[in-house]
Amino acid sequence: MNWLIENAGQIWQLTLIHAGLSVPPIIVGLVLSVPIGWLANRYRASRGTVLAIVGILYAVPSLPLFLVLPSIIGTKVLDPANVVISLSIYAVAIMVRTASDAFAAVDVDVLLAATAVGFSTWRRFWSVELPLAGPVLLSGIRVVSVSTISLVSVGSVIGVPSLGYFFLRGFQVGFPLEIGVGIVGTIVIAVVFDLILAGLGRVLMPWTHRRSRRTRVAIRDETPELVEAA
Amino acid sequence: MIEFRSVTKEFPDGTVAVRDFSLVIPSRRITVLVGSSGSGKTTILRMINRMVDPTSGVIEIDGNDVSTLEPVKLRRSIGYVMQNSGLLPHRKVADNIATVPLLRGVKRKDARVRALELMDAVGLDRSLADRYPSQLSGGQQQRVGVARGLAVDPNILLLDEPFGAVDPLVRAELQQELLRLQHDLDKTVVFVTHDIDEAFLLGHQVVIFKKGGLVAQVGTPQEILADPADEFVAKFIGADRGKRALRVRSEAGRDVLVDSEGRAAGVLVTDDDEAGAVAAASGASAQGDQPR
Ligand SMILES: Nc1ncnc2c1ncn2[C@@H]1O[C@H](COP(=O)(O)OP(=O)(O)O)[C@@H](O)[C@H]1O
Ligand SMILES: [Mg+2]
Numbered sequence: 176m177n178w179l180i181e182n183a184g185q186i187w188q189l190t191l192i193h194a195g196l197s198v199p200p201i202i203v204g205l206v207l208s209v210p211i212g213w214l215a216n217r218y219r220a221s222r223g224t225v226l227a228i229v230g231i232l233y234a235v236p237s238l239p240l241f242l243v244l245p246s247i248i249g250t251k252v253l254d255p256a257n258v259v260i261s262l263s264i265y266a267v268a269i270m271v272r273t274a275s276d277a278f279a280a281v282d283v284d285v286l287l288a289a290t291a292v293g294f295s296t297w298r299r300f301w302s303v304e305l306p307l308a309g310p311v312l313l314s315g316i317r318v319v320s321v322s323t324i325s326l327v328s329v330g331s332v333i334g335v336p337s338l339g340y341f342f343l344r345g346f347q348v349g350f351p352l353e354i355g356v357g358i359v360g361t362i363v364i365a366v367v368f369d370l371i372l373a374g375l376g377r378v379l380m381p382w383t384h385r386r387s388r389r390t391r392v393a394i395r396d397e398t399p400e401l402v403e404a405a
Numbered sequence: 406m407i408e409f410r411s412v413t414k415e416f417p418d419g420t421v422a423v424r425d426f427s428l429v430i431p432s433r434r435i436t437v438l439v440g441s442s443g444s445g446k447t448t449i450l451r452m453i454n455r456m457v458d459p460t461s462g463v464i465e466i467d468g469n470d471v472s473t474l475e476p477v478k479l480r481r482s483i484g485y486v487m488q489n490s491g492l493l494p495h496r497k498v499a500d501n502i503a504t505v506p507l508l509r510g511v512k513r514k515d516a517r518v519r520a521l522e523l524m525d526a527v528g529l530d531r532s533l534a535d536r537y538p539s540q541l542s543g544g545q546q547q548r549v550g551v552a553r554g555l556a557v558d559p560n561i562l563l564l565d566e567p568f569g570a571v572d573p574l575v576r577a578e579l580q581q582e583l584l585r586l587q588h589d590l591d592k593t594v595v596f597v598t599h600d601i602d603e604a605f606l607l608g609h610q611v612v613i614f615k616k617g618g619l620v621a622q623v624g625t626p627q628e629i630l631a632d633p634a635d636e637f638v639a640k641f642i643g644a645d646r647g648k649r650a651l652r653v654r655s656e657a658g659r660d661v662l663v664d665s666e667g668r669a670a671g672v673l674v675t676d677d678d679e680a681g682a683v684a685a686a687s688g689a690s691a692q693g694d695q696p697r
Contacts, residue, residue, distance in 0.1 A: 288491025291456055292505050292553065293481030306495045382495045382537045 178352060186341075186356060193337040194364050197324045199259050201368075204266025204319045209305070209312070211267070212274025226272055233268035237261060237326055241333050258330035258337075265326065266319045273315030277308035310383050313376045317369055324365045328357070338364075406432050407453060407561070407593065412462030414448050414618070422448040423618030426462070431610065432560075435587055435594040439604035440614030440621075440641075446597040449618065450563050453595065454483045466561070481505055484554030484562040484592075488569045490546040492538040492553070498524075499534040502552045509557065523552040528582055544575035551583070555590070565597045580606055601642050605630075613638055 179186070215225040240261045245252050248260070281304055289303045328339025342357030344350075377384060407430040414423040422445040430436045438446045451457040452464055455476040464471045471479060492501045500507070502523050503516035511519075521531055527548040538546055547567055554562055564583075568576040584607065587594055598604055604611050605626040613621040613629065615637060622634040630649070633639040643649045651662040651670050660673035 282494075284487070284489055284491050285493060287456075288485070288487055289493065291451075291454065291480060291485040291487070291491070293477050293508055295477045298508070303493060303495075380495070382539075 178350075179356070186360065189336060189338050189340060190360050190364065193324070193327055193339075193361070194368075196255060196258055196327045196330070196335075196337060197262075197320070197364065197368070200262035200266045200323045201316065201320050203263040204270045204323075205312070205316050207263075207267045208270030208274040208315075211271050212276075213278050213300070213304070215271065215275045216278040222275060226275065229268040229271045232264055235264075237265070237329050238332060240264070241330060241335075253334050255330070255335050257333070258327060258335050262323050262326055266323055269319050269322065270315050273318075274308070274312060277311035277315065278304060280311055281307045306380065309380045310376070313372065313380070317372050320368045320372060321365050324361060324368060328361060406430065406467060407595070408463075408465045409449070409452075410463045410465070412449075412452065412459045412464060414445070414452065414457060415460045421617055423452075423459075426618055426620065428612060428620070428623065430593065430595060432467075432593045433591045434609040435584075435596055435607050436610045436612065437596045437598060437604040437608030438612050438614065439598050439601055439608075441599055441616075444614040444616055445618030446599075446614060447565055450565055450595060450597050453561070453563060454480045454485060456480075481509055481557065482559055482561075484557070484559040486547075486550045486554040486562070486564045486567045488566040490538065490550035492546060492549055494538055497535050497537060498529075498541070498549055501538065501549055502556055504553055505557045519556065520552070523555055526555070526586065527552045542575075543571045544579065547571055547579060548582075551579075551586070555586070555592075560593055562592045562594045564594065566599065567596075568603070569598070569600075576603075583607065605642075613641060 211225060215222045241257050242252075244250065244257045244261055245254065250256050250260075285307065286299065286303065289299050294303060327337045328342055331337050331339030331343050338357050338360040340357070341353045341360070345353030345355075345357060409426050409428045409430075412423060412426045413421065415421045426445075426449065428436075438449060440446055448457055452459050453466070453471070455471055455474070458472065466474075493504065496504070499517055499520040502520040503511075503513075506516040506519060507513070517534075521534060524531055524534060529545060529548050529552065533541065533545065538549065541549065547570075550567065551564075554564070568579050571579065580603065583594075583596075586592075596604075596607055598607075601613075604613075608626060610623065611626055611629055612623050615621045621641070622629055622638045629638065629642060630644065633642060633644055639645060646665045648664050648670060650665045652665075653660050653673055654663050655661070662670045662673055664670050
């Protein structure tokens with residue numbers, strides 16, 4: 176208990192740093208995978224190749240990547256950018272497949288109708304395809320969020336600070352409480368991020384939360400119409 | 406007026422959907438394209454608003470070759486309604502109806518006012534304006550689709566089997582509404598269906614298709630019924646059976662019409678006889694209502 180109180184400042188600080196390192200890869204993952212996934216879906220022939228490439232990217236182990244990246248892009252070994260860039264690569268690797276599935280799942284009749292009433296391709300993408308791919312994109316980005324937050328800890332091994340630091344040191348000195356703080360802190364960040372993402376989804380995609388009323392409403396409304404028609 | 410001149414459409418996979426098709430679609434009338442599935446009706450409809458471009462031939466709207474018109478602009482000037490409505494599931498009913506005005510840059514507030522008026526016009530309660538399409542019945546969704554098609558007050562309205570997926574009672578009602586709307590608004594309507602009854606009910610001009618976008622016959626319903634061009638048309642319209650093949654039978658001194666199964670379909674009257682027949686008919690039904 177004493178340890179917790181004595182180290183509260185550091186725990187809080189590392190939690191913020193951990194969260195801060197997690198945000199850019201999640202955003203990069205979303206922003207890059209949307210156009211790649213869209214193109215992979217639009218140009219069917221490219222889909223297999225694109226998915227194979229991202230599959231290979233994802234198979235690259237994280238620790239070696241952290242270590243090799245500086246020599247490839249010329250950063251310092253301890254630069255947090257190594258972690259951010261590596262995790263962005265994983266985020267894209269996970270999200271491209273989801274994004275491609277998300278666009279594939281959009282009802283073609285709706286797209287056709289949108290074109291028929293006069294949406295340009297560009298306008299249709301922003302106003303129709305992207306929002307309708309939204310629910311699947313959201314589910315993908317929630318997975319990316321959790322995976323990124325847990326992978327940030329690995330960066331501690333190469334000396335980039337995060338909650339992984341407690342985890343690592345707890346093991347080294349055989350102090351379970353410290354390990355626990357590392358684990359619980361990571362879970363708390365993951366839960367908070369997930370709640371934020373789910374909340375954003377509700378605000379940005381209000382139509383997805385009215386579905387449950389569908390059957391009831393439809394039945395109630397059909398009746399007067401039938402009576403009218405009869 | 407819309408005119409097709411020797412239009413052929415071959416898709417990249419080699420399917421010839423439409424072959425050497427020529428037709429004049431008169432303004433302010435309903436032209437119905439009818440034929441079985443795969444006969445090229447949808448392809449023909451989509452060539453009008455350049456969703457599909459013909460392989461050869463010319464399509465003109467009021468003398469303007471559509472291939473010279475900018476597709477997005479052209480589409481915004483033509484109403485389009487399809488089966489399963491094609492509504493945007495993430496937009497509320499009023500926003501769906503206002504889709505094209507909003508694309509054209511009409512102010513949100515004005516577009517909404519117009520959308521609510523259109524809801525009245527197609528028989529939708531205004532209280533549905535803030536629902537999502539998934540919260541409506543199939544019939545209501547089709548009404549929204551029609552309202553969206555009318556939103557920019559287009560001269561031309563294209564409908565592709567718009568009532569194909571709603572139940573028969575609602576369909577009958579929607580058909581009557583469409584006739585009323587066309588009568589009131591004077592649109593040039595091109596309507597696709599595979600249902601010959603629907604075609605004869607709605608069409609001023611009916612075009613019957615065979616496979617491969619070949620025209621079997623063009624004419625008014627009366628012309629086609631009176632003189633089917635060939636065996637195929639006769640069979641397609643069912644001229645030889647059911648309620649289309651009526652026979653005269655003398656019954657109690659009157660000529661009664663019966664169908665091929667012998668069911669009474671009506672009585673035969675001459676034009677100046679009509680008033681009397683109506684009286685007779687209402688008398689008969691009044692008698693039928695008497696308790697025994
Ligand atoms: N995009 C396309 N590519 C290839 N073939 C098509 C395409 N669209 C339609 N077809 C074919 O063209 C023919 C006519 O189709 P369509 O116009 O949809 O007929 P209908 O509306 O009368 O059912 C069918 O054989 C159909 O399979
Ligand atoms: Mg069709």
